[in-house]
Amino acid sequence: MEWNKDQLALKQRYFLVGRDLVRPSAAYRDENVTFDKKLWKKVGDTGLLGLSMPEQYGGSGLSIGDFSAALEGFSEGCQDMGVLVTFVAQVALVQSSLVNYGTKEQCETWLPALISGEKLACFAITERGCGSDVRSIQTEVEKNSQGYVLNGKKWNITNAPIADICMTFAKIKGKKEKAISCFILETNQDGIEQSEPFSLMGNRGTPIGAIDFNDVQLSHKNLISEEENGLSVLYFSFLIERILTGVLVTGCVRPLVKECTQYSQERHAFGKAIGENQYVQQYIVEIESKLELLSGVIFKALNFIEQGRDCSKLASIIKMYSSEIFHESALSSMRVLGNYGYRRENYYERLLRDAIGLLFAGGTTEIHKRVIWDSLLSDYKNNPKVHRNLKLSWQDAAHLQTAAEAV
Ligand SMILES: Cc1cc2nc3c(=O)[nH]c(=O)nc-3n(C[C@H](O)[C@H](O)[C@H](O)COP(=O)(O)OP(=O)(O)OC[C@H]3O[C@@H](n4cnc5c(N)ncnc54)[C@H](O)[C@@H]3O)c2cc1C
Structure with missing residues (x-):
């Protein structure tokens, strides 16, 4: 496609x-x-x-x-x-x-x-004590006559230091582990503290940091969906995030093929273009092949969404594969470009640092393997897992415009 x-x-x-x-x-x-x-x-x-x-x-x-x-x-x-x-x-x-x-x-x-x-806006789930294991968050809300009082500390959150709005997740005090609810709030309220940006290896063009909630009063208007339905909201949002992450990786990696091919023709060593060496060609050919494979899975997932079919397994494959090929491709490009690629005034080294962050952001490769395995196992047991909340209500055909109208 x-x-x-x-x-x-x-x-x-x-x-x-x-x-x-x-x-x-x-x-x-x-x-x-x-x-x-x-x-x-x-x-x-x-x-x-x-x-x-x-x-x-x-x-x-x-x-x-x-x-x-x-x-x-x-x-x-x-x-x-x-x-x-x-x-x-x-x-x-x-x-x-x-x-x-x-x-x-x-x-x-x-x-x-x-x-x-x-x-x-920022989206805050991770805490110092838990990343992959989202069910073990410690942030909690206690109900009172005006709604909820929120307490907790979110950590390593994109744009937490400067966000105006925060969507976050908390357990309802005294309820079972899965009783997670989703809230949206303004960050200029009493009791909210936003940290300075953390110093990280990559993704430095966006401040990543902590946001603390100390007795923040929320009303029922801040609750998204029903109480205790936060995990559904979370898994739905992850699905969209995983597919769009694959899309943006495709966009970031695609120019590398052209730029490396061009460099391989212009740069000479030992009396010939470096692109005449199969060792060099291999780096570029592999980036291109992986890119095509990624695109194919993305189109399949988009097609599934249009048909209202569950694509959670595909979304995990996309996130896992795109984050793996991203850093591999950035590194391969630097190998082809040699000293030129390693210079900070060119963007390749920044891309490599940023690509490594994507191995964690949006779920690690190990966790996505787990999701894919769980899906295979439930298919094998003839008990397919169906994503209950796949329906993208706002994406119903009746509401949609065509791309031609938007161009
Ligand atoms: C650039 C960037 C931006 C981010 N932005 C946000 C954000 O906006 N909002 C937010 O909430 N979070 C954000 N995060 C945090 C991110 O979601 C977490 O880093 C991620 O969930 C992994 O958590 P962790 O780092 O605590 O690793 P851990 O969960 O502590 O895992 C450590 C290691 O153990 C492995 N592991 C853990 N459990 C298992 C298992 N069951 N099986 C196999 N292996 C396992 C992991 O794969 C990993 O290799 C961001 C992270 C980065 C790097």
Whole structure:
């Protein structure tokens, strides 16, 4: 499968946005561990943050497939994992959960400012004591007459130091382990502390840090979906995140093939182009082959979503495979480019550092293998696991615009 004509036009349009608006300052943000909220607003002005969101909240009402074409183009153009990790946290995790599980009133309250880029959101599940094992979170809410009082410490959260809005998860005090609920809140409330950015190896173009909740008073309007349904919201948002992560990796890796091929023809050693050596060709051929395989699985998953079919296993395959081929491809490119690739004024070394972060963000390879294995086993036992919340209600055909209308 390939993008259709209208999707290709969208892809090209957002390639230019990424290349001209975001890429020129990407190295600066990486160097200074900073995020530019004014730039984020400009990205919002291009419509990208709301492409797949309903029109009534300021979006364009496109399908996830059309949106993915735009995201692939944007990623290829910007080559900035700071902005792209932020993108996944806000659009794939927060906005998608809100639009699929929030009430109309909640969508009206929170979505327009997110879609326009005026406000920035973080998605906080991880804690110092738990990452992969999300059910063991310690953050909790206690019910009172006004709603809930939230206490806990979230850790290693994309944009936690600067986010205006936070979607987070907490257990209801005194209830069983799975009784996790999802809340959305403003970060300027009493009792919320946002840390300084952590110093990390990569993904430095987006501040990653902690957010603490100390007796934060929430009302029922802050609760997303029903009490104790937080894990459903979480697994649904992970599904979208995993597929979109594959899309953005495709966009980031694709130029490497062309740039390495070109360099392999121009750079000479021992009296011939380095590209005449099969050892060198192999690096580039493998990047291209892996990229094609990744694209194939992404199209299959997008197709499943359009048909309303469960694609949780495919989503895990996409996340696992894309994060593995991302760092492998960045490293292979540096091998081909030699000293040129290793220089900090070129983007390859930044891409490699950022790609390593993706081995953890969005779930580790080991955890995705576990998900894939669980799925195989339940199929074998003739007890297929069906994702109960796959239905993307806002993606019903009746609500969707066509890509041609958005271009
Ligand atoms: C760039 C970046 C951005 C992030 N952004 C966010 C964010 O916005 N919001 C958020 O909530 N979190 C975020 N995270 C945190 C991320 O989700 C966690 O790092 C991830 O879930 C892994 O958790 P952990 O690092 O605590 O590792 P652990 O869970 O402690 O795992 C450590 C190791 O043990 C392995 N392991 C654990 N359990 C098993 C098992 N059952 N079987 C096999 N192996 C196992 C893991 O695979 C890993 O290799 C981000 C992380 C990064 C790197």
